[in-house]
Amino acid sequence: MASERSRVTASDVAKLVGVHVSTVSRAMNPQTRGLVAGDVAQRVLAAAASLGYAPNSLAAGLRTRRSFTIGVVLPDITNPVFPPILRGIQEVLEAEGYVPIVADAGPEAGRPEAGRPEAGRRETVVERLIARQVDGLILATSLRHDPVLTLCRARQIPVVLVNRVTEDSGFSGVVSDDQRGMKLAVDHLAALGHRSIGHISGPLELSTGHGRLQGFRQAMAQQGLAVPADAVTTAAAYSRDAGREATNRLLTQAPGLTAIVAANDLLALGCYDALAAAGLDCPGDMSVVGHNDMPLVDMVDPPLTTVRIRHHEMGTEAARLLLRQIAGAAEGFDLVLRPDLIVRASTAPPR
Amino acid sequence: MASERSRVTASDVAKLVGVHVSTVSRAMNPQTRGLVAGDVAQRVLAAAASLGYAPNSLAAGLRTRRSFTIGVVLPDITNPVFPPILRGIQEVLEAEGYVPIVADAGPEAGRPEAGRPEAGRRETVVERLIARQVDGLILATSLRHDPVLTLCRARQIPVVLVNRVTEDSGFSGVVSDDQRGMKLAVDHLAALGHRSIGHISGPLELSTGHGRLQGFRQAMAQQGLAVPADAVTTAAAYSRDAGREATNRLLTQAPGLTAIVAANDLLALGCYDALAAAGLDCPGDMSVVGHNDMPLVDMVDPPLTTVRIRHHEMGTEAARLLLRQIAGAAEGFDLVLRPDLIVRASTAPPR
DNA sequence: CTGAAAGCGCTTACAG
DNA sequence: CTGAAAGCGCTTACAG
Numbered sequence: 001m002a003s004e005r006s007r008v009t010a011s012d013v014a015k016l017v018g019v020h021v022s023t024v025s026r027a028m029n030p031q032t033r034g035l036v037a038g039d040v041a042q043r044v045l046a047a048a049a050s051l052g053y054a055p056n057s058l059a060a061g062l063r064t065r066r067s068f069t070i071g072v073v074l075p076d077i078t079n080p081v082f083p084p085i086l087r088g089i090q091e092v093l094e095a096e097g098y099v100p101i102v103a104d105a106g107p108e109a110g111r112p113e114a115g116r117p118e119a120g121r122r123e124t125v126v127e128r129l130i131a132r133q134v135d136g137l138i139l140a141t142s143l144r145h146d147p148v149l150t151l152c153r154a155r156q157i158p159v160v161l162v163n164r165v166t167e168d169s170g171f172s173g174v175v176s177d178d179q180r181g182m183k184l185a186v187d188h189l190a191a192l193g194h195r196s197i198g199h200i201s202g203p204l205e206l207s208t209g210h211g212r213l214q215g216f217r218q219a220m221a222q223q224g225l226a227v228p229a230d231a232v233t234t235a236a237a238y239s240r241d242a243g244r245e246a247t248n249r250l251l252t253q254a255p256g257l258t259a260i261v262a263a264n265d266l267l268a269l270g271c272y273d274a275l276a277a278a279g280l281d282c283p284g285d286m287s288v289v290g291h292n293d294m295p296l297v298d299m300v301d302p303p304l305t306t307v308r309i310r311h312h313e314m315g316t317e318a319a320r321l322l323l324r325q326i327a328g329a330a331e332g333f334d335l336v337l338r339p340d341l342i343v344r345a346s347t348a349p350p351r
Numbered sequence: 352m353a354s355e356r357s358r359v360t361a362s363d364v365a366k367l368v369g370v371h372v373s374t375v376s377r378a379m380n381p382q383t384r385g386l387v388a389g390d391v392a393q394r395v396l397a398a399a400a401s402l403g404y405a406p407n408s409l410a411a412g413l414r415t416r417r418s419f420t421i422g423v424v425l426p427d428i429t430n431p432v433f434p435p436i437l438r439g440i441q442e443v444l445e446a447e448g449y450v451p452i453v454a455d456a457g458p459e460a461g462r463p464e465a466g467r468p469e470a471g472r473r474e475t476v477v478e479r480l481i482a483r484q485v486d487g488l489i490l491a492t493s494l495r496h497d498p499v500l501t502l503c504r505a506r507q508i509p510v511v512l513v514n515r516v517t518e519d520s521g522f523s524g525v526v527s528d529d530q531r532g533m534k535l536a537v538d539h540l541a542a543l544g545h546r547s548i549g550h551i552s553g554p555l556e557l558s559t560g561h562g563r564l565q566g567f568r569q570a571m572a573q574q575g576l577a578v579p580a581d582a583v584t585t586a587a588a589y590s591r592d593a594g595r596e597a598t599n600r601l602l603t604q605a606p607g608l609t610a611i612v613a614a615n616d617l618l619a620l621g622c623y624d625a626l627a628a629a630g631l632d633c634p635g636d637m638s639v640v641g642h643n644d645m646p647l648v649d650m651v652d653p654p655l656t657t658v659r660i661r662h663h664e665m666g667t668e669a670a671r672l673l674l675r676q677i678a679g680a681a682e683g684f685d686l687v688l689r690p691d692l693i694v695r696a697s698t699a700p701p702r
Numbered sequence: 703c704t705g706a707a708a709g710c711g712c713t714t715a716c717a718g
Numbered sequence: 719c720t721g722a723a724a725g726c727g728c729t730t731a732c733a734g
Contacts, residue, residue, distance in 0.1 A: 007416075052505075052506075054478065054481070054482035055482065056413075056482070056484060057482055057483050057484065058409050058412050058413050058418060058483070058484050059413050061409050062407075062409050062410050062413055065358075067409060069452075077428075077434045077437055077438055077441075078434045078435055078438055078646075080431065080434075080646065082434075083428045083429045083431075083433075083434060084429055086428055086453075086455075087428055087429055087455060090428075090453070090454075090455050094454075099452050099454070099479075099483065100452070100453060101420075101450050101451070101452055102437075102441070102451060102453050103441075103445075103450070104437075104438060104441050127405065128450075130405070131405035131406065131407070131408055132408050132409070132450065133407060133408065133409050154403075155403075269647075269650060272650065295429075295431065295647075296620075296646075296647045296648075296650075296651065297647075299620060299623065299647075299651040299652065300647065300650040300651055300652065301650065301651065301652030301653075302652075
């Protein structure tokens with residue numbers, strides 16, 4: 001029963017050893033252990049072990065004004081992009097004695113405002129985390145222009161953005177080099193002989209949606225390839241459904257396309273759905289490139305050519321950046337990770 | 352900068368309104384608000400809002416001996432089975448004012464003891480969570496006989512198991528009905544005309560590995576079908592690689608099989624890999640059934656026939672069970688969720 | 703090297 | 719209905 005929980009405290013240990021609680025406190029903490037006589041420290045540690053004592057970190061946090069807790073806000077843990085990021089975050093936090101409190105801002109797809117859980121909800125989540133005294137925040141939910149961030153700034157809490165960043169300066173972030181990612185995709189398609197290449201962009205209020213679209217245009221320009229207005233369409237969300245719908249639009253408005261670069265893998269998979277429904281063969285009738293290289297896209301039919309993003313590293317670097325910021329180091333720069341192209345079977349020369 | 356964080360406390364609000372902190376405390380908490388005069392409560396709330404005050408939950412927790420924090424231990428957040436469970440947990444916790452602290456016990460595959468992160472690591476994780484004063488634990492990592500649970504019992508902390516359970520009694524758990532799941536799979540295959548059906552089991556120290564194997568044998572017996580010893584093999588872990596290796600063993604030791612029931616989808620996908628490498632067609636030469644219905648298995652080639660488990664519900668029910676236990680309700684029963692068979696294209700009549 | 707004291711920010715009997 | 723006091727379990731100047 002919860003009510004019966006035996007709580008052993010520092011004063012139990014102190015009593016057993018015959019010292020003052022403050023001595024117990026000093027002996028327990030490796031940082032201050034040196035202040036205590038060697039044999040006393042040994043006896044304290046032994047007594048603690050025998051009683052099963054561990055310092056109550058809530059109490060310690062109250063006193064030191066640190067919770068050793070980090071809030072991690074994700075748009076949707078169910079999206080395969082985020083677990084590896086979270087894993088990376090956890091690994092480095094754990095090594096430093098921190099723990100993540102994960103808050104899911106809610107499913108993205110199927111929402112009234114697909115692509116972005118409403119700002120109200122996202123603000124509430126951040127407020128709650130702050131009330132819980134998190135020492136910092138890692139946000140994977142930010143918009144290019146995001147009211148939630150002004151709240152964070154007002155609260156003066158250390159923040160690092162990951163995957164999606166903001167354009168409001170002053171926040172550090174870890175992202176993939178979308179410019180380069182799109183160049184890799186477009187160059188590959190161009191090398192295969194494609195000239196009419198379309199793009200399904202992600203929601204433009206997200207940095208990835210906007211940035212990849214820019215990257216696409218730039219890469220096409222470098223190849224001397226035109227991008228007529230109807231060769232680009234914006235998906236309502238980063239979801240398979242939205243990808244299918246976007247592809248249908250493209251099929252109607254730009255019938256001459258021989259290849260599509262999707263802003264992420266889910267969108268590319270929706271592309272597959274639409275192509276199949278239209279009786280078109282991939283890559284025979286249409287080449288498709290994704291972005292992310294999420295798990296299992298090597299097993300879909302056909303295996304997806306995609307831009308691999310280093311999600312795990314995004315997580316570790318974001319956590320490191322945050323920890324440094326908490327330690328008082330200067331903030332305000334972005335870390336840009338270099339993606340790779342993974343060529344599989346969804347791309348081929350145009351017929 | 353972290354050092355500059357402005358902390359507004361109850362006494363700031365009290366000063367502003369001209370009341371005592373205890374009145375602020377009562378007014379802030381909906382439970383005790385009734386004890387305060389209506390207009391005073393209003394003024395407190397207004398002042399709190401204007402100052403951006405939210406009670407410090409660390410301090411409150413210290414006083415009330417509750418952290419409103421739940422430890423969630425997963426074997427691997429990167430395994431697509433767990434995100435929906437976590438999401439379910441989060442949803443109900445959040446509604447009740449709790450927050451999950453997610454601890455990843457580490458990758459399963461590729462470990463010395465594949466399938467089970469070493470007990471030492473798992474114990475450390477639980478110890479840390481307890482030191483953080485979590486009010487309860489949800490474990491998705493338990494073994495059929497698990498030393499970590501004796502630790503939990505010693506600490507008298509509320510625990511609910513999810514997905515994987517233990518055979519040591521006294522712990523509540525939420526699981527899928529593996530008996531039924533396997534019967535669905537075997538009956539489907541038998542109806543297609545298969546008589547020689549093999550099984551790739553999960554690690555037998557996990558309840559899912561053991562339970563699905565039992566379910567397989569029982570369903571086969573009910574169909575009057577024999578299960579020769581070499582028609583069953585145990586995978587080293589729930590991973591695609593282990594599934595490939597297990598399939599290779601089966602292909603050698605039981606060449607007459609026309610169908611394989613895998614204990615989960617990852618294993619089934621490894622099965623695809625091995626079949627392809629051996630130049631065998633699925634479902635032409637070999638039908639394959641998975642278990643879980645994880646995301647994207649409808650898009651692999653061929654789309655996978657599998658047993659769908661209600662992961663999201665597993666999470667919500669586990670959280671509810673835990674909350675009830677924390678509230679002092681009796682514990683010690685399992686919740687068994689009913690799975691469904693999803694027939695896709697990896698199963699067909701034998702040639 | 704160690705003890706005594708104060709205080710982190712709350713909540714909750716206890717008076718009135 | 720409200721205030722004053724005590725105390726949750728730590729940590730850390732401050733003495734000695």
